[in-house]
Amino acid sequence: MDLERFCATSRVVIVAGKGGVGKTTVTAALSVAAARAGMSVLIVEVEGKSGLAACFGRPPLEYADAELRPGVRARTLTPDDALVEYLEDHGLRRISRRLASSGALEVVATAVPGMKDILVLGKVKQLEKGGAADLILIDAPAAGHAVSFLLSAQGLLDAVRVGPIRKQAADVVELLTDPARCQVMLVTLPEETPVTELVETAFQIEDRAGVALGPVVVNGCVSTIAGLDGAVIPTPDATGDAALDATGDTLAAAARFRLDLELRQQEQCARLAHALPLPQVRLPFLFTADIGPSEIDVLADALAAGVDTLEPVTRP
């Protein structure tokens, strides 16, 4: 399946995963891949603090859209922003600031758990309905919270019986549970604990929140070097390479280190495939540099290539 078709599966893609797995990097790579395929992309950052803009070599995001590169815009949408906007939209501009400054907002948000998440998702729905972009990517909160983030609307429907907030929650549930409008892309690393946690998160998202899951992105897969063999102890002298100052033992040890790592990673990918029948897209580990625009380009290529090998999704 080509990337364009993949991105057309649903307008909203929520990128989720445990902290430290590279969620933000994957979000950036996906946005670039989609923009190259000619789509307009809007990235929504919901925690108000991430390295997303830095991936593009740009200053931190703000509430107003900013173009990160042609075809890719991004903005923040924190719960507080969403709440103030919600109150203003509902003719409560006069009290929204006072609510915020008096601390009463915290009281109200606590009284209705998940309300902030719903306001954020409600705003996402509004962006989706308004056709803000061909593809809207949500850089979701870290793992455990991702599940409660997605469950918030369902929970609120159970707790609040009347009022506009309930309507908002119902709209959000409708968006989340429609695979033609929204899917979750889970990100993990090929390591034991992240894989275990990803599997748990996946089942919770599908079973409890009823949100469709797209392919899993396995980030940080060490690439294979053709001909690398840890058993061969080369003699650099014999090939005239003494000047390199790397002994045969060092080279062999380094080779074994990488081969071991590759093997462990493959085991984890296999374990993931076994536990979770979802297609995997693997992104390479980058040895060379910090994540900046050119690294994002490399990852976008890998992501597009990975998506190319996937079977088209058939929805019942």
Place this chain on the structure above:
Amino acid sequence: MTHPRVAGAAPASIASILRTRRVVVCCGTGGVGKTTTAAALAIQGARDGRRAVVVTIDPAKRLAQTLGLEHLSNTAHEIDRARWDVDATAVDGGHLHALMLDAESTFDDLVRQYAHDEEQASRILGNGFYRNIAGSLSGTQEYMAMEKLYELHATGDFDLIVVDTPPTRHALDFLDAPRRLTRLLDNRIFRLLMTPARAGFRVGTVAAQAFLRTIARVVGTEVIDDVLAFFRAFEGMEDGFRTRANEMLTLLGSDESAFVLVTSPRHDAVVEATYFADRLAEGSLAVEALVVNRVHPRYPGARPDVLRARAGELRAAGAAEEGAVPDDAVALAAQYENLADLEELAIREERELHGLEARIGTVAVAHVPELAHDVHDFDALRAVATHLV
């Protein structure tokens, strides 16, 4: 609050922190091995002869099993010495306890403790708004982790309490949480709405009533009724909570406590760690040790650019000859390429860490190498500990 570290003084080693401090708080962003570090520190403390307890927040399943923490528990349980001292080499007198924080019931206990009577406690515990605070409000877990620490400290049963902190995105939620929550419990607006009236309830001013109606329009009146009922029930307890939160912060700022910043050498983790260190410093709390997990080794003498160039030459030379590139040239080129990759990674990590270490100043630093397997048994935890002290 006094700054526990005297400027210019040599940093205390992690070993001496474990011997002399009563409270060690491990902080850092998610996914950097904070829980593992906390467990390894507590084990080391126990092996040094201290009565140690580790408070974990959300350990990975297999680590939790090792520590006997299959379920949340609000009381520390002791881990059999034979398990963490198989070879009987530890100093006598040490004990190791573990606990997995149950934030909700810790909060309930606190309410029971500060309620004037059984009746007040049960009115609060049964209130829907209170259940939201105890069960799901963000910040509660952080607050209760600190509360648990304070409580364990007050019992006098332990001489080393190692606390893991929740993997919050916003660095120091665990420091802000007690203040933020006591502020919530103490909310002025709602107190105003319930201005005490000897003769029944007289709901505040006209303005306050309008305000309340507006909120009710958005979230429904039942919710507001619940909130009002909570504040009515909670009345008089907020002073106790505030005092306790202040005492908690005083303990964290005292000489008895040390903060250990845990990170990995990855760029994003280092950025977060830097942010943590800055925020701790703003709160006059100094980081006294830095633990860097999963560090890759350097390969002395290896120069990535030279290695890559040579790998390219070997392949080109082979390709220029008749037929395929000879196997040994391929193998050597691959090994050069690989060494270049690994050395470049190690150099990058070192550069990241230099920046962080310079920012934090003179503190004890421990590097734990990238290990072949996840750490979840006592042998592996002890192996980690050897890199820490």
